[in-house]
Amino acid sequence: MNDTAKVVFQARGLKRFYQMGEVTIQALRGIDLALHAGELLVMLGASGSGKSTLLNIMGGLDSPSEGSLHYIDRNSRNHDLTHASQRVLTEYRRHHVGFVFQFYNLISSLTARENVAIVIDISRDPMAPEEALAMVGLEARLDHFPSQLSGGEQQRVAIARAIAKRPEVLLCDEPTGALDFRTGIRVLEVLEEINRTTGTTLAIITHNEVIGEMADRVIRLRDGQVGDIHVNAERRKPGELRW
């Protein structure tokens, strides 16, 4: 990954304050960051370091208090997310970005296929649900309900759901946080493969240092600021990771 690659996200002086009663919490204290097309980025940080806040703002779930955030889509159109309206943010989430959560957040009343289809229903150029599920190795579990799937399988359905709309960016919030080691590795393999084969920009936040080894770049957040940025000379395969 080199610096000339196209920028997908551009954050400048990003700050986020929360008013909790009479106390003001500074979740982000001025973040400058650029994300490049096709890169696999891992953001590391302890609890309260601001990594989830940053991901939420990048994902259009939240807006910064200060600073600016721009998103440049594959047609080089620049979207200013800094002060976007709720309607604009909804459109942004709908067409450009995919989410994977720690607790999967599947709709329990829908089968795997339908959980993927629910995103396809509102997308412009989606894959078939079967194709998305095949990409995460669940072609045999199409008609299973979440309650009939293991945690790892549920997370893979969530990934299939996130990639089915062919997003330019995939944001993952502790995707292995609720999984055991073996299942976690399997999920990371799926994510890595998607990044490698489709060129989807992938940002993973985690507090698991080891996962950083599979990234192009590792950003360490401390106290709402970027602590350091480390570029891996070589990405390790998820299968080689141990924790």
Added chain:
Amino acid sequence: MSTPSAGNRASCAGDAMKLATLHWKLLRDLLRLKGQALAIAVVIASGVMTLVMSTTTLEALSGSRDSFYASHHYADLFADLKRAPLGLLERLETLDGVSRMEPRVRAPVRLAVPGFDDPVRGMMLSLPDGRQPNLNRLHLLAGSLPEAGRSDQAVVSDAFAEAHGLVPGDSLEAIINGRQTRLLLSGIARSPEVIYQAAPTDLLPDYRRYATLWMNQRALASGYAMEGAFNQLLVTLQAGADAETLIDELDLILARYGGTGTQTRHDQQSHRFLEEELAQQRAQATILPAIFLAVSAFLLNVVMGRIIQTQREPLAMLKAFGYRNGELARHYGWLAGAIVLLGWAAGVVLGAWSARGLAGIYSDYFRFPEMYFHVPPWSMALALAVAGLSALTGTWHAVWRAVREPPAEAMRPPAPQRFRRTWLERSPLGRALGNESRIILRHLLRHPTKSALSVTGIALSAGLLMMGAYQLSAVEKMLDLQYRQVMRMDIELTFGEATPARAVGELRHLPGVLAVEAWRRVPVTLSHGHLEYRTSLLGMDELPRLRQVLDAKQRPQQLPAEGVMLTRFLADFLQADVGDTLQVAVMEGRRQLLDLPLMALVDEPIGVGTYLQRDTLHALLGEGPSISGAWLLVDRAQQGALNEALNRMPAVAAIGLLSEAERGIRDYMDETILMFAAVFVALAASIAFGVIYNNARIAFAERARELATLRVLGYSRTEVARILLGEIALITALAIPLGWLIGIGFSALLNQAFSNDLFRMPMVMTPYAFGFAAGGVMAASTVVAVLVIRRLGRLNMVTALKAVE
């Protein structure tokens, strides 16, 4: 050595602190749940209000009546006769069981009020010269009794005086036994025998056209050739006396003086009507609160249970801290208790307030010296017990289920609920469903009990709405039936006594008279087996047109040549079927005992009667053609000339205007039954809103995470709202037909409870009632939908996703 008590004190202080903190939590929970808590409180308040309002009104009426009867010595028995000498009293007083007696003269009178052109009827009652009678004493509101020896003074009933603005000192023209007399009003009074001041043949009072007057005995007696005699005897019974025996003895003695049979209070119009009203109130106070309380108890149980289920996590947390199950159950019990108390208190206050308003309306119809008013403590206690129990069972059941789980289990994010494909989806229709519809459908089918309870809850409130609408439309239908189909005359004339039938020819020639139908009425006692009913035989034309006799399909019937027809309600009361023979004891003239076959039944909504051909009646009585009155169809344009002509006919004792009677009864219905119905409709609507709102809020709480997920995935607010609103709409749609069924059931119950010999509401379910029930719940759902959409707007995606549910 440390003292053990110090440790105890510390632990006590700890307990107190813990309790206090829990109480704080309770208050905050209440504040947080304020929308839902208020909605539940509304449901409780509605049930409680119904009970308190009905029982308070009932007690106000019966208490006021009882105290008026006692303080003014209302008679137990009433014997009408033609004429008996006062000397007879000595003998009568020796009869067993007699406590006090009061002989008096009672005579119908026609009145003329200056400046009022319509005919006015009155009943003149005698008073012992210049003093209060022993029985049926007067409650003077103004002025005084007639002075002893004065023959030109009279006391008049208060409602009539009020209607004409009369005060003591004013005067009236009276036609006493055909002679015009000028009467000076000495006072204005109420009496326990005319609490309900309607003319003897009328259902409802017409204060401008009917009066009761009291005069000195001597003055009235001279007008009716009753000197030294009486034509009505009032009697009170000794405690424990056998009324039946005394009545038989009185009847035996009085028969030769033209006695028409001793009557009890039950046959007195005022008492009778009050009884019917009380019976109606009692029915109202039983059936409606029972339905309302049962519905609110059910809803309370369901809703409290579901609210507690949404408290799964805080419950687990408290348990993890070491709170005991009992403490938690108590804590949530208090939460439910606080809501119950709030609803109960509001219900009691609103119930008492509306009962006071109703008592005001009733005081216009029932003239008590004072309205006795208090909320019966038992009804407040009952309401509290029902509401409290249903809330607590709902709460404890849910708390118990929640505390049974190990705390760690409850604090972990819940495992995805189990779902499966349903038969509905395997159908071609189901396969065409979109994902949103699928989410809605599977969610409802995944929790069949919960969904069924939601549907039932809304259906119950729709049923309540329908019952209210039924009441409104049934009263309308009843009056239409009575005044468009049964009573088709404009004027009902009553003669002072039976008059030769040739009077009909005379009436035909009066100005403006278009048609005349004569009728003959004799008082009788009907018996069948051991059952008895006092009424009268009404002899009419073979096919009466001005006063129709209808069958069940509301077609006019012909009267049979032999035998009688009976109002269905009366036949049911006597347990008589068509073909049975009725024993008929005539209560005047030669007092024949007749056996008459019951030939057919009559369906009419107001009053009861026994009908036969006039000629048959003459033959049975062994009399020539004579009539008791006539019905007239008149040309309204000549009403004035007709009134004048009728006023000049001395034989005419009463002139009843049907349009006035109808207006009176409609006013009465509007003010009493319909007033109640309107209150109940408002309460049913509040219940509907409360239930739907709580359903939606709980559905929202249960779905917040999924809805937030969909928002994150790029669904717009409208699209997400469609899922939630779709669920509300589907539940409402399912509830409506069930609500109709429940509404028909409730209406039938109400109809049953409200049937008496004065009124019977027809069991008609109009499209209006169906529409009203459906419209009501749909309107409530719409309001709730708007509130839910607003809440959805505030849904914080980040928090909803972070929360483990």
